[in-house]
Amino acid sequence: MATALISGEIFLRPGVNSAEQQTGPQEAVQLPRQSQNLVGVAVAILESVPYSALPEKVLFGALHHPALRLRKPILLQTERSAAGINVYWEEIQEFGTGETFSTALEDFGQTLAELYLHLDACESPLSPYLLTVRNKLADYIEVRPQ
Amino acid sequence: MESPPPSVLAILLCDQLIVDAQSQKKSLIGVFDKFHSPVFPALLSCSIYVKLTDAEGSYNFKIRIVSLKDESLLTELGMQGTVQTRSEPVEVAAHLMGIPIPEPGKYEIQVYADDVYLGRVTLIAVQFNPGSLSWPQH
Numbered sequence: 001m002a003t004a005l006i007s008g009e010i011f012l013r014p015g016v017n018s019a020e021q022q023t024g025p026q027e028a029v030q031l032p033r034q035s036q037n038l039v040g041v042a043v044a045i046l047e048s049v050p051y052s053a054l055p056e057k058v059l060f061g062a063l064h065h066p067a068l069r070l071r072k073p074i075l076l077q078t079e080r081s082a083a084g085i086n087v088y089w090e091e092i093q094e095f096g097t098g099e100t101f102s103t104a105l106e107d108f109g110q111t112l113a114e115l116y117l118h119l120d121a122c123e124s125p126l127s128p129y130l131l132t133v134r135n136k137l138a139d140y141i142e143v144r145p146q
Numbered sequence: 147m148e149s150p151p152p153s154v155l156a157i158l159l160c161d162q163l164i165v166d167a168q169s170q171k172k173s174l175i176g177v178f179d180k181f182h183s184p185v186f187p188a189l190l191s192c193s194i195y196v197k198l199t200d201a202e203g204s205y206n207f208k209i210r211i212v213s214l215k216d217e218s219l220l221t222e223l224g225m226q227g228t229v230q231t232r233s234e235p236v237e238v239a240a241h242l243m244g245i246p247i248p249e250p251g252k253y254e255i256q257v258y259a260d261d262v263y264l265g266r267v268t269l270i271a272v273q274f275n276p277g278s279l280s281w282p283q284h
Contacts, residue, residue, distance in 0.1 A: 072150065072151070
């Protein structure tokens with residue numbers, strides 16, 4: 001994806017002519033002409049802005065768990081933070097964090113699996129909020145058939 | 147996405163991936179996670195092997211090579227595939243030719259199916275001195 005655009009002019013330091021720029025101000029060496037028909041073309045290389053691989057939203061399908069699998073992908077929002085990258089599932093307000101996009105997604109997957117197993121195994125009555133979370137998780141996650 | 151998201155069992159990079167014409171078995175030659183080059187920028191040619199489970203239906207697979215320095219995208223490749231049954235694992239293999247590696251550092255090869263992130267493998271690019279006596283360890 002990296003591309004360089006070539007156009008424009010050669011940029012020199014102010015007050016320095018092109019011979020000094022190439023050879024230094026102390027000893028300007030005259031090089032033999034390479035071609036009588038040489039035509040100078042002014043160019044400048046414009047740095048290309050790297051295309052970010054970090055999307056604003058991502059569909060999560062990386063629930064790496066031996067007993068669980070996803071029924072459908074989960075839409076996450078991503079954001080940069082001082083610590084790295086955060087991914088966030090708005091529907092149940094769960095997030096993952098990491099130094100990179102992938103480590104944040106792995107953290108989110110681990111959190112999600114732990115939460116699903118914890119709520120699924122919970123024998124005491126759940127609060128209405130946790131009940132909603134458990135039902136939402138059950139929409140997306142299922143136990144892998146043996 | 148109508149098809150269920152596949153689960154990744156393995157993602158491996160190797161020098162060569164040979165598919166036996168009769169049995170369709172894959173042989174992975176020179177599995178690595180470090181890329182050594184005496185100069186950078188460098189071009190990487192390798193093969194990628196992905197083993198998936200829980201897949202069923204048609205997918206647009208995407209492989210993205212990303213620099214972890216700034217999460218910038220270096221290259222993106224796409225391929226299509228159809229999986230018959232969800233109960234059996236499936237293999238995806240591709241030859242990657244001339245992937246630009248701009249400088250030493252950490253990179254990721256990320257695998258997507260229908261824009262769903264499935265997993266990744268890390269690649270470390272290392273600059274080595276060609277005059278050194280020992281071969282760099284992969």
